[in-house]
Amino acid sequence: MTSSRNPRSEFRRWRAHRPFWGGLLLTLAGAEILLTEKASLKVVLHIGMQGLAGYLLPTLMVLCGLLILFNPAQRLFYSLVGILLSLGTWLTSNLGGFLVGLLLGAVGSCLAFGWLPDQEPRRRRLLRRRHA
Amino acid sequence: MASSSDASASHGSTPESSESGSATEGPDRRGRVRLRRAAVMAVPATAIAAGLMILTAQGALGVQFAISGMPFTVTATELNGTGFEQFGNLDNMAEDSPNAGDTGGQVLVVTSAIKNATLTKLCQSVDLGGTNLLITAGSGADKVQATNLTTDSTELSGDAAFDNIEIGNDASTLSKAGVQGNKGVFSQQADTVHIANLRQTNYATTAAVFKLPGLKLRFSDQGC
Numbered sequence: 336m337t338s339s340r341n342p343r344s345e346f347r348r349w350r351a352h353r354p355f356w357g358g359l360l361l362t363l364a365g366a367e368i369l370l371t372e373k374a375s376l377k378v379v380l381h382i383g384m385q386g387l388a389g390y391l392l393p394t395l396m397v398l399c400g401l402l403i404l405f406n407p408a409q410r411l412f413y414s415l416v417g418i419l420l421s422l423g424t425w426l427t428s429n430l431g432g433f434l435v436g437l438l439l440g441a442v443g444s445c446l447a448f449g450w451l452p453d454q455e456p457r458r459r460r461l462l463r464r465r466h467a
Numbered sequence: 468m469a470s471s472s473d474a475s476a477s478h479g480s481t482p483e484s485s486e487s488g489s490a491t492e493g494p495d496r497r498g499r500v501r502l503r504r505a506a507v508m509a510v511p512a513t514a515i516a517a518g519l520m521i522l523t524a525q526g527a528l529g530v531q532f533a534i535s536g537m538p539f540t541v542t543a544t545e546l547n548g549t550g551f552e553q554f555g556n557l558d559n560m561a562e563d564s565p566n567a568g569d570t571g572g573q574v575l576v577v578t579s580a581i582k583n584a585t586l587t588k589l590c591q592s593v594d595l596g597g598t599n600l601l602i603t604a605g606s607g608a609d610k611v612q613a614t615n616l617t618t619d620s621t622e623l624s625g626d627a628a629f630d631n632i633e634i635g636n637d638a639s640t641l642s643k644a645g646v647q648g649n650k651g652v653f654s655q656q657a658d659t660v661h662i663a664n665l666r667q668t669n670y671a672t673t674a675a676v677f678k679l680p681g682l683k684l685r686f687s688d689q690g691c
Contacts (some may be wrong), residue, residue, distance in 0.1 A: 351497035386504050389531055407498075418512050425519045430684065433600060441512050449505025452498040 354405035354414075354450035360443030361417050362400030367439065368393035368424050368432035388427040396440055403447045410447050417432045418444035483565035526609045526680030532673035538621070538670050539593040542691040543586040543605075546662040548616075550582030551629065552646055554638035556619060576619035576670050578671075581660065586611040589679075603685040609680035616675040617646060621641035622668040629657035666691075 372389055399417040403410050421440030426430040431437025479657040522528040556578045589611040591602045605611035636647025643656040 350663070353498065354500070357500070414508070418508060422512065422515055422519065425516070425523070426528065428532055429532055430523075430602075432486045434684065437516065441509075441516065445512065446500050447510040448508040449500045449502065450498055451501050451504065453496050454499040454501075456497065457499075 352452065353405075354403055354410055354447040356386050357410075357414065357443045357445075357447030357450055358400045358403035358407075359448065360400070360439050361403060361421075362397050362443075364421060364432070364436040364438075364440035364443060365393040365396030365400060366400075368396070368428050368436035371429045371436070372431045388423075389429075392420050392424045393432070393436065396424070396436075400443065407450075407452075410450065414444045414447035417447065423452075479590065494617055500526055507645040516581040519668040520682075523551045523679055524682040526678045529612075529614075529676040529678045531676050539591060540610045540691045541610075541618070541665070541667045541669055543588055543665045544554070544663070545587040546581075546584060546625075546660070546665045547586075547659065548581035548584035548660045550580075550644040551658075552578075552641045552654065553657045554641065554648035556648055556650050560585045571593070576621055577623060578617065578619050578648065579623070580618075580646040581616045582614065584613045584616045586613065586665075590691035592687070594690060599687050599690045600684070601690070602682070602684050604677075604679035604682045607681045612678040613675050618667060618669050620642070620667045621670045623666070625662040625665040627663075628661045632657040 352428045365436055369390070396417060399413045403417070406413075418441060421431070421437055421444060424440070428436075431440075449455065472578065508561055519528065523530055554577070556576050587610055589605045592599045632655060636654045636656060637650060638652035638654035639650040641647050641654055641656050648654055651660065
């Protein structure tokens with residue numbers, strides 16, 4: 336392989352071998368939901384498991400998103416868990432971070448689920464290559 | 468398999484046998500999202516999400532709120548509750564919070580806890596700077612119901628009536644709503660509470676399970 340070793344093309348190659356947007360969207364979704372809630376830990380503990388779930392679900396969403404990025408071989412499991420968590424945050428975490436996090440997480444999980452490695456290049460890219 | 472990276476080499480669809488991350492793949496054989504595969508998950512997920520929202524709007528499902536950091540306003544035309552506690556408290560923001568200003572990251576608040584509450588025409592708005600996120604619920608026949616409602620407010624107004632109220636307890640000895648404050652802090656508690664024309668500016672915290680019949684979530688120029 337004769338690809339140049341600059342970090343940009345390295346990153347492109349790294350990105351090509353994992354469901355990059357799926358994992359990234361799921362991670363961002365979890366982060367967004369976490370940002371919408373900052374209830375003090377004392378109150379969370381008073382309310383018990385239900386209060387804790389509000390933090391637990393988005394945290395697990397971030398973890399699933401990162402695992403999709405860094406362990407793409409298991410993407411099916413992570414994306415399934417990711418979609419369930421995303422849907423669950425509607426109940427536990429401010430209506431899924433006021434809908435934004437829920438939508439991002441659902442889209443991210445679906446992208447990760449639908450991603451397949453080693454696909455034919457798109458025709459556009461194929462043509463561009465042939466012209467070069 | 469697929470060891471040559473020439474674009475002219477293979478045009479047919481190859482089976483998905485080679486796992487991702489194997490170093491032998493050429494740079495142009497990328498992974499890609501197959502729409503039909505993604506739809507296998509997207510369709511049921513959309514259905515479930517729609518179902519959750521409908522159930523919430525009908526009040527069949529409870530939703531939990533834990534918003535904070537920014538002050539937000541809650542209003543209701545009527546609040547009825549059993550198990551009421553109120554005490555002073557000091558809330559700490561996250562370290563280096565942009566909302567801290569010159570307060571040192573601490574806000575003096577009144578914590579109100581209600582074990583079971585029923586609210587009519589609930590309205591909640593968060594000022595996002597320029598626009599308000601507005602949530603309304605309970606304007607129909609079904610009322611908004613909340614359990615273990617805990618709010619940290621800087622302002623609270625309304626016409627209140629209490630049953631069996633005890634004023635001046637130590638905040639650490641409260642028992643009616645299951646929340647305790649710090650030792651040596653003034654507090655009050657009551658068996659039942661009734662507040663008409665409730666208006667609260669909640670600073671830091673509320674965490675509770677809400678049932679929101681007639682839920683409406685939208686952006687608006689005006690708050691509650």
